[in-house]
Amino acid sequence: MNKHLLLILLGTALANPASHAASATTATATPTAEPGSTVLQKKHVGKLAGNPFTSASKLPYQYPAFDQIKNAHYAPAFSEGMRLHGLEIVAIANNHAAPTFENTVIAMERAGQMLNRVSTVFSSLTAANTNPEMENLSRELAPKLAAHQDQVFLNARLFQRISKLYEARQALQLDAESARLLERYYTDFVRAGAKLSDKDKQKLKSLNAQLASLGTQFSQNVLKETNASAIIVDSKAELQGLSEEEIASAAEAAKTRGLKDKFVIPLVNTTGQPFEASLTNRALRQRLHEASVNRGSHGGEFDNRQVAIDLARLRAERATLLGYANHAAYGLEDETAKTTTAVNKMLGELAPAAVNNARAEAAELQKIIDAQQGGFKLAAWDWAFYTEQLRKSKYSFDDSQLRPYFELKNVLENGVFFAATKLYGITFKERTDLPVYHPSVKVYEIFDADGKSMALFIADMYARDTKRGGAWMNAYVEQSSLFGTHPVIANHLNIPQPPAGQPTLLTFDEVRTAFHEFGHALHGLFSNVKYPRFSGTNVPRDFVEYPSQVNEMWATWPEVLKNYARHYQNSEVIPQSLVDKITAANKFNQGFATTEYLAASLLDQRWHQLTPAQVPKDALAFEAAALKQAGVDFAPVPPRYRSTYFSHIFGGGYSAGYYAYLWSEVLDAESVEWFKENGGLNRKNGDWFRQQLLSKGGSMDPLLSFRNFRGREPRIDPLLIRRGLKAE
Ligand SMILES: [Zn+2]
DSSP states (O other): OOHHHHHHHHTOSBSSOOSSOGGGOBOOOOOOSSTTOOHHHHHHTTOOTTOTTSSOOOSGGGOOOTTTOOHHHHHHHHHHHHHHHHHHHHHHHTOSSOOOIIIIIIHHHHSOHHHHHHHHHHHHHHHHSOOHHHHHHHHHHHHHHHHHHHHHHTOHHHHHHHHHHHHTGGGGOOOHHHHHHHHHHHHHHHHTTTTSOHHHHHHHHHHHHHHHHHHHHHHHHHHHHHHHTOEEESOGGGGBTBOHHHHHHHHHHHHHTTOTTOEEEOOOSSSSOGGGGTOOOHHHHHHHHHHHHTTTOSSSTTOOHHHHHHHHHHHHHHHHHTTOSSHHHHHHTTSSSOSHHHHHHHHHHHHHHHHHHHHHHHHHHHHHHHHTTOOSOOOHHHHHHHHHHHHHHHHSOOHHHHGGGOBHHIIIIIIIHHHHHHHHOOEEEEOOSSOOSSTTOEEEEEEOTTSOEEEEEEEEEEOOTTSOSSOEEEEEEOOBTTTTBOOEEEEEEEEOOOOTTOOOBOOHHHHHHHHHHHHHHHHHHTOOOSOGGGOTTOSOHHHHHHHHHHHGGGGGOHHHHHHHOBOTTTOOBOOHHHHHHHHHGGGTTHHHHHHHHHHHHHHHHHHHTOOGGGOOSOHHHHHHHHHHHTTOOOTTSOOSSOGGGOHHHHTSTTTTTTTHHHHHHHHHHHHHHHHHHTTSSSHHHHHHHHHHTGGGTTSSOHHHHHHHHHSSOOOSHHHHHHTTSSOO
């Protein structure tokens, strides 16, 4: 079973890939309940002629024929794909022959290909390039998807076959990857409710359907609310502090919205908004910040307060039904963390130190305000602004000095790709002959060190209203030797489109994100497994961020930096003095960064460690109490996401899993140490990382692959030192 299909079936796919994660591919949709019986389906009979999803794409690597795909193709392809998958599942379950690994488990891996094709493209494009018709279809399909999931996993005969195989697993003499696949299937079925009574299965189905609809509603609300909350500014004078290019972009954004002689500042996903760092007008900063934090909680049609509460309650009820103390306990069991105790312990231990650091940083910022006779107390909307001033005075540079050295094409081709070439020997060639779904999207073919063509890479870098916020990776085609498929991997960023004729100059954060997402891409590209179920980034959530975070290290690696960080006008290499400053500034503002992240992670855990009876009636009051109780209620540093726009956890696949970034960072920090100890950027190191870790996907215990790579158990110290939580 392909990862994408599995995500759909297990209902764990993100309806909003607001995160960085590969497993954050969306999967908001799937077809109808009983094969051959639904209205949706009948309506579309005979409409499949010419539907590009009926067979694998004929393009290289089965790259999707984006130019052939129309809105009208999705619904009939989903119906038919689900019908076919349903029939395949019934045939496997009702097979008269005794169950074998081949006729049951492998047969399931092979089933559902059409459904997989359409859902992969649909979910990717609802995230990257959506339209109202797709949004409607997405809502319509969400509960049907959940029903289809239940139809597979609550099929008693099918589970019987898998159970029999599982019980006899010692005698089957399977190779390690196959044995793991059988165990995985068994676990997936049990976790999906296969052992419940018929009555409880009915309850579960109803919960799953409601959860699917609400999750989709939540993330659609976030997207619409974020677009609707853009700040309209009347005069250029108010925009003091922004660059001419930024002002031009704001004017352009206003024009696009049909506003004459105005300026529009669009919001990004996170609580903090980029322009808070440069706007000198404090009132406007406050307006911007308040528009951001009030998203989804000030009434109106996109309000998410009740949606969040309902999601928390239904998840708690489902966990109870499945025999778990709460939703987090259910989710974490399948992660490398395993228990809520382990996660609470880590978050609880780090929070006080992080908040202390943030308080110390706040005191420094207050000193600047006082020295300038500001006459006010530092507020959340002042943080980035005075932090920039402090950065300037401490390290004597600011982001605007760096940006001319970070031109997008340079960053990607001479930075991100260059590092990968140095480490793994792979090379890149742009393909302009393949269709794209948006003119700004680029496609590259990737060749392995021996010169053999190995994959396609889609670079979708620009922000637009039709795209979810954040950055993420997804696989259009996953590597599998069972299918003989090679990867087609996409990276998505949200870099503001510059005014026509202007170069795309990145902030250093955006540069780092480009490296990060490509780390996920490498995980997909280097996958070398048999079963699609284990391909690439199909690993636990709290492990998936590890390779991507490791890849960030190359953004500031001197040899890489000198290759890509060249002034866009005269190709001058970034001065060493600036490089030193970037490196020195790495630990700067870590109290803030760690606190806002921990606050969001703790919030996530609080919402998902509730029993049904404990679910609150007032979402914002609950949030405030949870932050206070966890000791992270420090007003100048609000959580990175507040509950009502926290799509990671309410819209999709990171529920009870937002801690995963920091958890993965333990392994990341260890691995960065390893690369440094072993000579850094070279083929030997890259090949070892690829062989021991990146190629394995989920085909073995991820912590075992880490130990094989690193040669020992992970220690937390490198992370604590990096985050300024422990002295070097
Ligand atoms: Zn990521």
